[in-house]
Amino acid sequence: xxxxxxxxxxxxxxxxxxxxxxxxxxxxxxxxxxxxxxxxxxxxxxxxxxxxxxxxxxxxxxxxxxxxxxxxxxxxxxxxxxxxxxxxxxxxxxxxxxxxxxxxxxxxxxx
Amino acid sequence: xxxxxxxxxxxxxxxxxxxxxxxxxxxxxxxxxxxxxxxxxxxxxxxxxxxxxxxxxxxxxxxxxxxxxxxxxxxxxxxxxxxxxxxxxxxxxxxxxxxxxxxxxxxxxxxxxxx
Numbered sequence: 001x002x003x004x005x006x007x008x009x010x011x012x013x014x015x016x017x018x019x020x021x022x023x024x025x026x027x028x029x030x031x032x033x034x035x036x037x038x039x040x041x042x043x044x045x046x047x048x049x050x051x052x053x054x055x056x057x058x059x060x061x062x063x064x065x066x067x068x069x070x071x072x073x074x075x076x077x078x079x080x081x082x083x084x085x086x087x088x089x090x091x092x093x094x095x096x097x098x099x100x101x102x103x104x105x106x107x108x109x110x111x
Numbered sequence: 112x113x114x115x116x117x118x119x120x121x122x123x124x125x126x127x128x129x130x131x132x133x134x135x136x137x138x139x140x141x142x143x144x145x146x147x148x149x150x151x152x153x154x155x156x157x158x159x160x161x162x163x164x165x166x167x168x169x170x171x172x173x174x175x176x177x178x179x180x181x182x183x184x185x186x187x188x189x190x191x192x193x194x195x196x197x198x199x200x201x202x203x204x205x206x207x208x209x210x211x212x213x214x215x216x217x218x219x220x221x222x223x224x225x226x
Contacts, residue, residue, distance in 0.1 A: 032213070034214060034215075036215075036217075038152075042219060042220075043115075043201055043203075043217035043218050043219045043220050044154075044201070044203075044215070044217045045217065046214045046215075046216075049213075049214055087152050089154065091215075093205075093213070093214075093215075097142060097159065097161070097166065097167075097205070097207070098156070098159070098167060099144075099156065099215060100156075101154045103151075103152070103153055104152040104153065104154070106152070
């Protein structure tokens with residue numbers, strides 16, 4: 001079946017540090033790939049997405065590239081802020097409409 | 112106007128009771144979902160409905176019964192609550208089959224605590 005594996009957390013960084021959260025996936029066909037963010041006490045919200053190979057999704061300084069050859073969708077940000085502290089989920093959605101989520105990575109950014 | 116709204120936000124109840132969570136979306140989406148998030152933040156899909164028809168039914172105890180009276184509403188009823196049912200339950204919607212599914216829009220969650 002489909003699966004998403006993302007870097008285990010928690011991750012603690014200082015403000016302005018570089019962030020990478022690794023994500024790899026297994027799926028049949030050509031899924032769409034997503035990063036969702038969950039701030040404390042809230043539901044998940046879309047951070048960025050990519051729908052086909054070599055697409056780059058970007059938003060709020062975060063970016064991720066759909067790499068079919070390595071089945072990866074790593075999340076990066078050049079300079080994190082305290083307000084980026086949250087749980088980040090990598091996910092895929094198949095053409096049949098089923099979404100599979102990674103286990104989430106908790107990021108804490110310290111001033 | 113909240114796109115995906117679910118009520119109640121908090122439920123505290125005793126083992127063995129029955130409870131319901133309601134969800135409504137005003138995005139005009141065709142597909143709605145229920146997800147369960149445990150204390151470690153793991154997110155698992157439970158059910159999905161497309162235009163009122165069940166399309167995804169993961170391995171969930173029979174005590175959980177979803178109902179979709181129309182495509183804008185998806186409710187979750189839980190019978191004979193157990194301690195292990197304590198979690199945050201998220202409703203979500205997406206454009207559905209016609210819209211290529213796409214991203215999920217989540218509600219704020221309903222935190223269920225079973226004592």
